[in-house]
Amino acid sequence: MESTATLIARWVGEPPIWGFEPPRFSPIVDEQRILACERRKQTNGSELVLLTVPIRFPFKRYSTKTIRAVNDRGHWQELEILEKVPPGIEPFSPDRFKQLNTPLQAQKTWLGQILCPRCKVQFRISNRAQWNGIRHLLCGQALRIGQLEDQIMPIWCVVGNMIQKRQAGDKVWSGTKHFAPGTKLYCFPVIWGNGYQSIKVIGLGRRPRRWIEVVIQWRWLQNPHAQLIYKPAVIERLWDHWDGSSKSKGLAEQLVNQLHQMAQDKGEAPQKEK
Ligand SMILES: [Zn+2]
Numbered sequence: 001m002e003s004t005a006t007l008i009a010r011w012v013g014e015p016p017i018w019g020f021e022p023p024r025f026s027p028i029v030d031e032q033r034i035l036a037c038e039r040r041k042q043t044n045g046s047e048l049v050l051l052t053v054p055i056r057f058p059f060k061r062y063s064t065k066t067i068r069a070v071n072d073r074g075h076w077q078e079l080e081i082l083e084k085v086p087p088g089i090e091p092f093s094p095d096r097f098k099q100l101n102t103p104l105q106a107q108k109t110w111l112g113q114i115l116c117p118r119c120k121v122q123f124r125i126s127n128r129a130q131w132n133g134i135r136h137l138l139c140g141q142a143l144r145i146g147q148l149e150d151q152i153m154p155i156w157c158v159v160g161n162m163i164q165k166r167q168a169g170d171k172v173w174s175g176t177k178h179f180a181p182g183t184k185l186y187c188f189p190v191i192w193g194n195g196y197q198s199i200k201v202i203g204l205g206r207r208p209r210r211w212i213e214v215v216i217q218w219r220w221l222q223n224p225h226a227q228l229i230y231k232p233a234v235i236e237r238l239w240d241h242w243d244g245s246s247k248s249k250g251l252a253e254q255l256v257n258q259l260h261q262m263a264q265d266k267g268e269a270p271q272k273e274k
Contacts, residue, residue: 114143
């Protein structure tokens with residue numbers, strides 16, 4: 001077995017939102033050579049990133065002190081490699097490596113979805129930040145991938161219906177130009193920085209009757225709720241953003257609560273039909 005070392009790094013600036021995404025590393029660092037990375041929150045709120053790398057990992061060639069990773073907001077952020085290992089952090093044990101290097105069986109759906117049996121995170125086989133062909137880079141577990149021809153993993157998402165009557169100026173419209181009233185809409189999570197005022201949704205359009213992506217106002221969405229979706233056409237379009245994990249479920253519920261809160265604050269009730 002190849003010898004490995006654990007590098008301890010610290011985010012320069014605020015750490016990205018905890019737990020939602022693993023850091024993706026700058027191509028310059030050659031992510032294939034990072035065998036595993038793990039984020040550890042410390043009691044003082046700061047965060048350390050433990051990187052497992054082969055002993056002769058060529059950090060020196062680029063910079064000994066920092067590497068770059070893409071944070072949760074999609075921006076490059078620097079990680080500073082610490083000289084000293086802070087107390088309470090033990091490097092990985094040989095046993096742990098043995099475990100990680102013994103492939104676990106995992107299944108791939110026809111969309112390329114995989115659920116990691118070790119860390120229970122769902123990822124896409126084409127995502128090189130998560131999968132290097134041998135192991136899941138988030139937890140470091142080696143996987144043997146089997147194919148599931150006709151299965152698909154459901155995803156959690158926020159769903160609702162297009163409002164029946166929509167007031168615009170002094171006219172009242174039935175639904176929108178794109179969607180008939182009552183059309184079931186599947187929402188993306190927050191994509192821009194305006195809270196959830198504008199929501200990107202997909203749904204079956206009026207004519208031609210096919211799946212379309214449109215941005216709507218939050219108040220046009222009636223009866224918002226979190227739901228586990230099994231429809232392949234929807235999963236195919238949304239699973240970059242949602243998955244079947246409890247984390248996704250939590251996010252969907254949080255956004256639904258936010259929508260109800262916004263309706264209350266504005267004295268409107270999108271969940272009730274007039
Ligand atoms: Zn994993």
